[in-house]
Each structure stands twice: as C-alpha cells, then as structure tokens.
Amino acid sequence: MSGTELCLGDLGERGIQEKVLRPRYGSTEGFGDDSAFLAKVDRPSELVATTDSCPTPVVDLLREPDLYHAGWLLATINLSDLAAAGAEPLGLVVNYTLPKTTTVVAFERLLDGVDDCCRAHGTKVAGGDLRDGSPQLTATAIGRCAPGSRLRRSGAKAGDHLMLVGSPGYLWAAALLETGRATLPKPARDEIWDRARRPMAQLKAGRTLAEAGHVRTAMDVSDGLFATVRTLCEANGLGAVVTGEFALDEPVAAVAAQCGVRAFDLAETWGDWGLVVVAEDAGQVRKTLAEEDIPVQEIGSFTADTAITKGTAPWQGIAQERFSTSSWHGGELSTLVTEVLGV
Amino acid sequence: MSGTELCLGDLGERGIQEKVLRPRYGSTEGFGDDSAFLAKVDRPSELVATTDSCPTPVVDLLREPDLYHAGWLLATINLSDLAAAGAEPLGLVVNYTLPKTTTVVAFERLLDGVDDCCRAHGTKVAGGDLRDGSPQLTATAIGRCAPGSRLRRSGAKAGDHLMLVGSPGYLWAAALLETGRATLPKPARDEIWDRARRPMAQLKAGRTLAEAGHVRTAMDVSDGLFATVRTLCEANGLGAVVTGEFALDEPVAAVAAQCGVRAFDLAETWGDWGLVVVAEDAGQVRKTLAEEDIPVQEIGSFTADTAITKGTAPWQGIAQERFSTSSWHGGELSTLVTEVLGV
Numbered sequence A, B: 001m002s003g004t005e006l007c008l009g010d011l012g013e014r015g016i017q018e019k020v021l022r023p024r025y026g027s028t029e030g031f032g033d034d035s036a037f038l039a040k041v042d043r044p045s046e047l048v049a050t051t052d053s054c055p056t057p058v059v060d061l062l063r064e065p066d067l068y069h070a071g072w073l074l075a076t077i078n079l080s081d082l083a084a085a086g087a088e089p090l091g092l093v094v095n096y097t098l099p100k101t102t103t104v105v106a107f108e109r110l111l112d113g114v115d116d117c118c119r120a121h122g123t124k125v126a127g128g129d130l131r132d133g134s135p136q137l138t139a140t141a142i143g144r145c146a147p148g149s150r151l152r153r154s155g156a157k158a159g160d161h162l163m164l165v166g167s168p169g170y171l172w173a174a175a176l177l178e179t180g181r182a183t184l185p186k187p188a189r190d191e192i193w194d195r196a197r198r199p200m201a202q203l204k205a206g207r208t209l210a211e212a213g214h215v216r217t218a219m220d221v222s223d224g225l226f227a228t229v230r231t232l233c234e235a236n237g238l239g240a241v242v243t244g245e246f247a248l249d250e251p252v253a254a255v256a257a258q259c260g261v262r263a264f265d266l267a268e269t270w271g272d273w274g275l276v277v278v279a280e281d282a283g284q285v286r287k288t289l290a291e292e293d294i295p296v297q298e299i300g301s302f303t304a305d306t307a308i309t310k311g312t313a314p315w316q317g318i319a320q321e322r323f324s325t326s327s328w329h330g331g332e333l334s335t336l337v338t339e340v341l342g343v
Helices: A008-025 A067-085 A104-120 A170-178 A186-197 A203-212 A225-236 A250-259 A263-267 A282-291 A333-341 B008-025 B058-062 B067-085 B104-120 B170-178 B186-197 B203-212 B225-236 B250-259 B263-267 B282-291 B333-341
Strands: A036-041 A045-053 A088-098 A125-132 A136-145 A161-165 A217-220 A239-242 A275-279 A296-303 A308-310 B036-041 B045-053 B088-098 B125-132 B136-145 B161-165 B217-220 B239-242 B275-279 B296-303 B308-310
Touching (some): A008 A104, A067 A104, A067 A136, A067 A217, A088 B045, A104 A125, A136 B045, A136 B088, A136 B136, A161 A225, A161 A282, A170 A250, A186 A250, A203 A275, A203 A282, A225 A239, B036 B125, B058 B333, B067 B203, B088 B104, B170 B186, B170 B250, B186 B250, B203 B282, B217 B225, B225 B296, B225 B308
Antiparallel strands (some): A161 A275, A217 A275, B045 B136, B088 B136, B161 B296
C-alpha cells in the first residue's frame, strides 16, 4: 500500500489518535480528556452555542470535491451563527462520522480546512469526536457575549433599516463562471473562486455592532436573503420593503452583467454568509463598519403591515427549506444555476 | 393519512418548527435565534464542552427499537463526559439528521428521551439543528468548572486508588435476561430493564469530588472498564493492578450467579456510564459519596511499572475500538452476549 492510500480503517481509533490527531492537536489543553477545554472566563458573560452539520459544499460541484472545502464551510456556518448573536467565539467542537475507507490524506484535508477557517476567525478547534459510518460533518461553536449585548432575531420595529453586512454573490458568480455562462480574466476569476471556497463569517461586524448597541437584531444569510428577511418579519410581526438595488463588488458585478442577472438577484443568493442587521440608525452602522473596513449596504426597511415587497411588487425570493422539495443542497450544477438565477 | 403516520417530510422544516418544536421549546430563551442561549455566568469559570454521536442503543436489540432510548442515551453519553471533568452542565445542543419518512410520533419519542434525561440530570436542551438524511443523532454538552477544579485524565500517581463510581452490570444483566440466559421475578427484572434503558451520568459525583479536591483524575466508562483503565495508565505512564473483585447490586448479582459469570466480568462491561476516579485517599472519596448516597468501590491501584494485571495475571479485558473490527455497536444480540461475557 502506498503512503497516500492509507485509510482511517488501517489505523484504527488509537492509531488515528496517535498518528493524526496528537501531532496536530496534542498541545491543545484538554487534548485526550473526556471533555474539551474551551476557555477560562472571568468576566460576567452570556454564553451561547450553535450547532450545524455541513451540507455538500456547492464548490464541490464546481471543481473536484475536496474535504478542505467541507471543513472550511463547517467552521464558517457555525461561526456565522455566533456572528448573528454578536458573540466572541470561545472554540469549536467537531463531530466527524467518516467511512473506514477515508484516506488519511483526505482526512488531513478536512482538518486543514476546519483549522484554517478557525484561525482566520481568531478561534480554534477545542475538541471533538470521530466515528466510522456514513459521512457526516457536524460542529458546535460556543461563544460569549457581553451582558445585555446578545443579539436575537426579535427586537425590530417598523421603520428600522435592514442592512446586509458583507459582499454577496461570490459563490454563485463562481458557478456562473464555471458553467461557462460568463468569462473573466484569470486574476478576477481566481479572486472569485477563492472567496467562493473560503467564505468568512461576519464575526467582527456582529460583535462590534452588538457591543456598541448599534443594532436591534441580526440573522445570518444561510438560505438566501429572502428567507432571512421573511424569518425576521415573522419573528417581529412586521413586513418589509426591499429596494431591489445592490452594488456588487466589481468582479461579481461583471459576471452579473455578462449573464444578464440583476445585481440584486445575485445578492439574494446564499453561500457568502452575509449578516442581516437591523438598526434604527443606519448611519451609525455604516460609520462603525467603515472604520473596520467591513462592507455594509442598506437593502430596505421594516413596515408595520406584514407584506414583503421589492419596490412595489410582492417579493418572491429564494428560500431553501429542509424536509421539503425546495432543498437545494447537492444536485446537478447547471440545472441548479438555472433554478437559482434563472439563466 | 392517519395522525400517527404523519411524517417529518409532510410538515417540512417550517411545519416542524411551528408544530413540534415551538410547543415544546418555545419558552426556552433564544428559541429560534441563530445561536442558542446557554447561561449567564457571573463567577470565574473554566468552560468545557464535549460532543458525542449516539450509537444504536444495545437496549434496542433487546426489545422493539424506540427513539426514546436513543434520545436518553444521547444525553447521557454527553453528560457523562462532563461528569468526568467534574463540571456542572450548562446545557445541551442537539443535532439530528433524520429521514423525511420519520414519523412525528417517533420524533417526539426522541425529544422525550433527550428532554427526560436532561431533566433527570438538572439540565436542558438549549437549542439545536435538524436536517433530513441518513439517521444520525449528535449532541454537544457544555459545562463549567470552578477554577482549578477541572479533572483531566492525567494527574495520577503510583499508589493512587482506582475507584469505580456507580452500579455497573445493569445493561448486560438485561441482555442475559432477555436472551433467556437467566430468569428473575418480574419486579427485579423490571428494575434491571429500567436501569438498562435509562442509564444516568455520574454528574453529581464528579462535581462533588472535583470541587472538594478529593480526586486527581477521572474518566467515564464508555467502552468497558479495561479500556478506561488502560487509557488512564497510558495517559499517566503508569501500570495498574485490579483486584478482580466487585460487589454487584443484588439483582445484577443474581443474574451473574445464574449464568456462571463472575461479578467482576459483569462489572467490566459498558453501558452503565460509571465513572472511574483516582484518589490518593480512598476513604475520603468513600465518605464524601456515602453522604450523597452514591455507590463507589475500589477496584485496584496504580503501579509504577506499565503492566496491567488482574490479581497476578495480565488483565485481558473488553475494549471496544472504533475504526476496527472490535467495534461492537449493533450486531446480533446472542452472539454479542457470548463475545462480551463468554456465556
């Protein structure tokens, strides 16, 4: 057997622990103990936690599947929920179920993806569990909020401004490029691919706005902007008017223009882990985030009735739903692009 | 369609949220938010977390499978890891993957099992995630330790006493009864079944001993007593001598006697979530736990060499190992009993 074909089943649990996990995580306090050590906390805190499993990354449909992407995504989706609470991450615990036939090389790619993503967000894997079976990647992120600063989905009022933090459209711009619907020079193409495969959670924005008391409520964009706004409307008994206008980043805007996709339609997609925040004073949010070089745009405002409109017409947007036929994780790429963007 | 046959796929994600989860968890602070609320912490704390997926409960092999058992077990195995750290639980976050064809009734049984188990341990489900797919039940338990009291696997010294907290043997006594290898009057049989299907984590013992500073290290018995002792020996660079003697609870002892199984062999099995603690002063541990009515017995002591012996012979005990052929989760019951207990 060549070195690259060594599988988890060849090592066994104790072999995996000693040959793969200890070299990587052995210096982490609590390594090998029944419970992982997260953090010492000596300030009054509100503790939060979130757990999410990783779907098949859309970028795996674009190019060769790589567990690095799944690992990165697993960390991002969990950290993004902490961002929505305005929390500081204390650590991630991971739970991997993988077939015995998983190669050690592929497993290391997974761990690299999770570890790199955690590092990029200033946190780490504190511990985890591994067992053999049908592949499933799950993680839990734990965070702390300063007392009274924790953001929830409720708390919005009619007239409040709906603002989208982050730069949407990179994932689906990559899909438009990879399916040949648009072309760009290599540097721009590489930039889009890199952003698509390594989306960042808006942790800094969430925490900064929460601790400054500038926003009333927040929710991340996991299933499309429409689903997010609809959920916020329901949670607050309000309606919303969105403008339907959005200024995309330059390379993403170029892709949209080539494909005849409206900028807002690309901004509506999911996969970039934007954060929707709700503020009484939009200027304050803009100013605070500008100081941190974090992009934010107003997309609309809440209304006292419960209708959700884009301009003057009802907004019929993208809304993935689990346990239903409108769940789009996986599937053939070109069909998916047509379903999501109509091109 | 009759009401009892309603499936998760019939409700969809939003229907499940409104019709099943909100009635049960809607009053939990943070319900519906991106991140679950765990707790306010205002004392200096060391925070710990642990995550485990639920294997097929052995009790499902004994009688009709019931997601209640899986739910109870899921909570217990995670809380048991907090017990080993000497931690107070702050809450559980759950992550369920279930097929669309799961009936709502079966899903409610799962939630009942988790909720009942959490309640029995003085904690609760703080939040979670649900998606459709091949069944997998995962949870993460988060806890706090008083500063400096957190127990680890390392810290033991030669001469320290190895003590087993809890009453082992109930799960496998139930297996011996159900496969007709032993018979008992109904009350005793019912007691064994009830203990086997609702094992309790030793949270109170772990925390009490940790905060009193009476033990140096701890680890729960997840894969058999031998595997636990071996891991503790490895973590501390020590060996151990176990006595091979153990006084089982009365109904379990009766089953062992009928089957010609030595008491210690039944005590060696897994599934009762005992806690192995290591103490310099065994009397102190005995006295402290006696005050709380928690059973504990000394099973041996650590030695300066690295041999693991039972009496005077090498101890060849039960040790499940994942990613290997000695993983016994699932399988035919009577064969399993023979493999585990030799009868």
